Each structure stands twice: as structure tokens, then as C-alpha cells.
Amino acid sequence: MEATAEKLLAWYDRAARELPWRVPPGSASRPDPYRIWLSEVMLQQTTVAAVLGYFETFVTRWPTVADLAAAPDAEVMAAWAGLGYYARARNLLACARVVAGPLGDRFPDTEAGLRALPGIGPYTAAAIAAIAFDRPAVVMDGNVERVMARLFAVETPLPAAKPRLHGLAATLTPALRPGDYAQGVMDLGATVCTPRAPACGRCPWGAACRGRALGIAAELPRRVVKPARPVRRGIAYLALQEGAVLVETRPERGLLGGMLGLPCGAWSEGEARPGPPFAADWRPTGLEVRHTFTHFHLILSIETAWVPAGFAPPVGWFRKVTPALEAALPTVMRKALKLGLSAGDCRAVTMPAKTG
Ligand code: SF4
DSSP states (O other): OOOOHHHHHHHHHHHOOOOTTOOOTTOSSOOOHHHHHHHHHHHTTSOHHHHHHHHHHHHHHOOSHHHHHHSOHHHHHHHHTTSOOTHHHHHHHHHHHHHHTTTTTOOOSSHHHHHTSTTOOHHHHHHHHHHHHOOOOOOOOHHHHHHHHHHTTOOSOBTTTHHHHHHHHHHHOOSSSHHHHHHHHHHHHHHTSOSSOOOGGGOTTGGGOHHHHHTOGGGOSOBOOOOOOOEEEEEEEEEEETTEEEEEEOOSSSTTTTSEEOOBOOOEESSOOOOOSSOSOOEEEEEEEEEEOSSOEEEEEEEEEEOOTTOOOSSSEEEEOOHHHHHHSOHHHHHHHHHHHTSGGGTTSOOOOOOO
């Protein structure tokens, strides 16, 4: 028994997930490249469930790539807050402006053309080329790698196995309906060939799967054990003035670049290094925020200071504490603000309840 694209496509025709950026399997019309691109950029490093609400917000506020390109940076960054990996939001805007400007509102329809755009790497280019333009591109994400490793019983650990898995995936990619095939393999990985407990009895490739036959499917793909993430420490400074807090735009380059944040000292391994935004009566609260980034764990301790009305800070500006401010902050900064405001001498500044 052989694993074939036809079997997978027949399964996809029955079992495709309904997603707001997709068209149904076998549809004569192609999906909107803008929606495919937006969904793929949002889905990098996160799940469909986490993306759905953000996707609806973006396409409601900015229905076309031209609308997004014309949006103020700060509004887009605020709408992205919470999705993480903020360099992607900056690249999203840069890409929208290239497509809406020099490219005349048209996304390139080849992998090579797509890869020339900001923020589009090999995976995203292949996904857009396949799904939006029905090109026979080999789309490799974590789901597809897992399916291929199991189907062909590849025991070489990741990441060394990637080229082999790509080659094996290429042998299955069909010339006919490659877009549906790409989405079908993604769906198979997300709903049937899941990381811990593959539901092989429901799999269209069950009879052909070597990993299943050998009884090792759930152990694949093997991975090189990663070294533990280091721990960095820093201090978030919560300056308070008449119901407002001091915020600043973080430098464009670096982590959380271009996002709003509380002023922070440098983040470093070992002891937290003081780096207040200005001299004041900074008081440690004894509270800490813990947050995990891709490459390190962060522990931010929180210090507060009250400053008099009329004081003009040398960095940033004071903003009223509102749900809109909360929504515009990346997750770690939102946690720091909420925790800081809960400290004993900050309770006069409270976060109003959300309405509506
Ligand atoms: Fe995955 Fe099982 Fe299907 Fe093999 S048979 S591809 S392990 S779900």
C-alpha cells in the first residue's frame, strides 16, 4: 500500500477544517492572497485557535492590503499586541507597503517572488504560493515534518532530518490541486497525526505508514535535546502621575521592538541591573513578572515612583491607565503593569473595567 496525494485529497475533501481565510476544498475560486498571507504570518509560531480573533480584527479593520499599508504603525502594533514575535508585525507592515506600492496591490504568485518580500521566509512563501496560487510548492511546517517523519519512519533527529523530510514531502506533492494537498497535510498533522497520540485508525495514510507499522509513530520525529533556556533579569519602572503611567516606545531593533512598554533597565543574566528612566524615589515592590521568550526566561522585578503633576519625563510620556493602554501593551508589559498597580502604594491608580 502506497501513500498517495489522491488518498490525502479524498480525505481532505471530507474532513477539511473551515477557516476564515480558506475556500472549500476543490473550489473553482482561489482564496484572497491578502488573507492567506495575513493568516500565514500570524500563524508563524502560534496556533490557529490563538490567531482566529486577531485575524477577524485585522480583516475587519483593514479589509485589503492597501488599507493595511495605509494604517498608522502604532495602530497596527497595538492590534498585534498579544500575538508575540513583534518583529513580524513590523515586517507585516513593511510587506503590505511594498505590495500596495511598487507591486500595485498584487502579491507575487511564485515562491521566489514572495520570498523577496519583507518577513516572508521559505515556509511562508511556499504556503502562500500553494494555497493562494495553487503552485506545487513543498510546504514544510512542524505538522508536515511530523507526518513525514512518521509516514517514512525517519529516525534521524530534527533539525538534521529537515532536508530529508523536505525531499520526501516533495515526492508526494502533486501537480494537480497542490493548494488543497498542502492544506490537507497541514490538517492531517493538526487533527489526526497529532504530536502525542496519532489517531492512525482515522488516517488516510494509515495502511502505508511505516512508523505505525513499526510501532514507533508516537516517538517521531526525534529531536536533539535542547539546552535549558537561560534566565535573564531586569527591572520594570512604573512611574505614576495622577492616574497615568509612564510608557515609552521600545527601540525598533531588538526584542519587542517598536512596541509600547514600561521603561526597563537592561535584561541580563545574573543580578538585575538598575537603569531607571530618571532619578526619583524608586521603591522596590518585591513583585516579579515571569515570562518566557523563545531563547530565555525573563524575570522582571517592579519598582514604582510617584512623580509630581507637571513633571516632564526625559523619555516616554504619561498615559491614562485604560483598557486601551492595556490592550496596546505586549504580554510581558501588560503583566508588569497589572502587577505593579496591585502594589500597596499604587492602588490609587486602578484599571477601569472593560465595557461592551
Ligand atoms: Fe500519522 Fe498514524 Fe497517519 Fe502514520 S498512520 S501518518 S502515524 S496518523
